Amino acid sequence: MNFIILAIFAIILGPNWIAEGYMKRKNYVTSAEEKMNLLDKDKELIILLNSYAVELENKINELKGIAEELKKPLKEAQGREEEYLSHPLNRLSLILQMHEDWEPLVKLMQQPVGQWPIGSIEKLRGELPMQDDVNEANHAMFRIIQAYGLEPKDVARGLLDGVQYSGGLSAKDCYAMGKFSFKAGYYQIASKWLSTAKDLLIKQPRKYHEMIGVTKMDITLLLARSLVANENISIARDILMKDPMFNKTSKTLSMHFIKNPPKPTINLETWESGGSFSDLCRSASRKHSVVTNSTRLHCRYNSTTSPFIKLAPFRMEVLSLDPYIMLYHNVLSDFEIEKLEQMSEPFLERTTVFRAENGTEQVAPSRSADGVWLPHRQTKPDDLKVLNRIERRIADITGLNLHTGRQMQFMKYGFGGHFVPHHDYFDSKSSFLEEAGDRIATVLFYLNNADHGGATVFPQLNLAVPTQKGSALFWHNLKGESYDYDIKTFHGACPLISGNKLVTSYSNDKMDSRVGSDVPSAHCTSTSQL
Numbered sequence: 001m002n003f004i005i006l007a008i009f010a011i012i013l014g015p016n017w018i019a020e021g022y023m024k025r026k027n028y029v030t031s032a033e034e035k036m037n038l039l040d041k042d043k044e045l046i047i048l049l050n051s052y053a054v055e056l057e058n059k060i061n062e063l064k065g066i067a068e069e070l071k072k073p074l075k076e077a078q079g080r081e082e083e084y085l086s087h088p089l090n091r092l093s094l095i096l097q098m099h100e101d102w103e104p105l106v107k108l109m110q111q112p113v114g115q116w117p118i119g120s121i122e123k124l125r126g127e128l129p130m131q132d133d134v135n136e137a138n139h140a141m142f143r144i145i146q147a148y149g150l151e152p153k154d155v156a157r158g159l160l161d162g163v164q165y166s167g168g169l170s171a172k173d174c175y176a177m178g179k180f181s182f183k184a185g186y187y188q189i190a191s192k193w194l195s196t197a198k199d200l201l202i203k204q205p206r207k208y209h210e211m212i213g214v215t216k217m218d219i220t221l222l223l224a225r226s227l228v229a230n231e232n233i234s235i236a237r238d239i240l241m242k243d244p245m246f247n248k249t250s251k252t253l254s255m256h257f258i259k260n261p262p263k264p265t266i267n268l269e270t271w272e273s274g275g276s277f278s279d280l281c282r283s284a285s286r287k288h289s290v291v292t293n294s295t296r297l298h299c300r301y302n303s304t305t306s307p308f309i310k311l312a313p314f315r316m317e318v319l320s321l322d323p324y325i326m327l328y329h330n331v332l333s334d335f336e337i338e339k340l341e342q343m344s345e346p347f348l349e350r351t352t353v354f355r356a357e358n359g360t361e362q363v364a365p366s367r368s369a370d371g372v373w374l375p376h377r378q379t380k381p382d383d384l385k386v387l388n389r390i391e392r393r394i395a396d397i398t399g400l401n402l403h404t405g406r407q408m409q410f411m412k413y414g415f416g417g418h419f420v421p422h423h424d425y426f427d428s429k430s431s432f433l434e435e436a437g438d439r440i441a442t443v444l445f446y447l448n449n450a451d452h453g454g455a456t457v458f459p460q461l462n463l464a465v466p467t468q469k470g471s472a473l474f475w476h477n478l479k480g481e482s483y484d485y486d487i488k489t490f491h492g493a494c495p496l497i498s499g500n501k502l503v504t505s506y507s508n509d510k511m512d513s514r515v516g517s518d519v520p521s522a523h524c525t526s527t528s529q530l
Helices: 032-077 081-086 088-110 115-125 131-148 152-156 171-183 187-203 206-211 216-229 233-242 250-259 276-283 334-347 381-398 431-436
Strands: 008-013 298-302 314-321 324-329 353-355 360-362 370-374 408-413 419-422 441-446 456-458 463-465 472-476 491-493 496-498 501-506
Touching: 032 081, 032 088, 032 115, 081 088, 131 152, 131 171, 131 276, 152 171, 152 187, 171 187, 171 216, 187 216, 216 233, 216 250, 233 250, 276 456, 276 463, 314 381, 314 463, 334 370, 334 381, 334 408, 334 501, 381 441, 381 472
Parallel strands: 008 501
Antiparallel strands: 008 441, 298 314, 314 324, 324 472, 353 360, 370 408, 408 501, 419 491, 441 472, 456 463, 456 491
């Protein structure tokens, strides 16, 4: 699959959430660097496997050569055995061979082969993905399928959201997705994955799949159980009847599945069952949909929120007045975008989610990303100037007085990367928030155009905002002078089908609002309000 580079630079204006204690686990799902490393390990493992096969082949050829030498006297004696054995030299040679040759031959046969490749493979296995990584990868694909309404049979042949990607999935891959969906309690989609796996197993090498533990029996049984759990009992019974291995026990198995319904063992985020969030993600996909009936309010130049932008006003597209949501165009330069990526990439680690109730950070499935706080100890002086310049620009476009000395958190989302719908404020009575304050406003800087997926959507406003390079999305989380929480700012990030998405958070706990008045209209690119 082609991964199109996407980035978002997000700035959250509020308390200073400095994450500590990142989980030191390699992120094989969303990290482009770790995926490349994994590909290199795959190549190395295949080379080692071939080396082992070559050593086996050499030993086999050696044993075959010895066998051919041993067969020569038999061929010479064939049909005239008595005459052959009457010759004294032949008789001596046979006795010596039968007494002396087979002991070293047995030792040769017992001699271990390929110990170096086996040892190297065992060593590399410690660096390979674990079950948690497999679960996360399955979850990422499940998330994409749910958000964009995809069919497993299409995904298996590389067709995702109207785009035909190179490659596809094997019967083993589809079986794994079927098991994951089954364990999550999504029995209908599990049935589709398992039906696809069953069809693919007919076309793909069965010996390989059976060697790694994927058999027709496994797939058929789980398929029947998924169908029964989804109340398609007659279809499940019919599938079992048509299988020679189960036709005599189909009724018994069906009754067993009915009497012993499965219990989900994997908990997914509630939004992943669909709803308006998924509908908006599908509508905002750039690959297969042309958004019509755009209802943006209007565009204008903002030249009033600070003295500086009177000289260099920003193009501002009004997306909503209640709540106040604006999209500023051409806010970041290509140079600034490149610098942000360069100062962050080498230091990315697993990101966490803040828990307001106890003031701690935890890794959670609600967000899949890598991140780093900026500036860090190795941030260069020139990079600090870039960060300070961006902070001043935030104040310019938002009209908010910021206090310096805070950190930005730069985050990177990859395949299936997402952030479940949420509010940026916490609305918590914890002592931590009472001291630090809650998040007042949010600014998102988009660093490039996402090729496929990754839009920001507001389900309660029916609003979807695709990524636009260099632009900044800004909204207030709290209402005007009352500072009441605005529940309509509920928003999330659609899963990426291909590409990456980079996010940075900026924190500040005390700000004064000085948003400007109306300014002259100006032409700007339309954003889809759906």
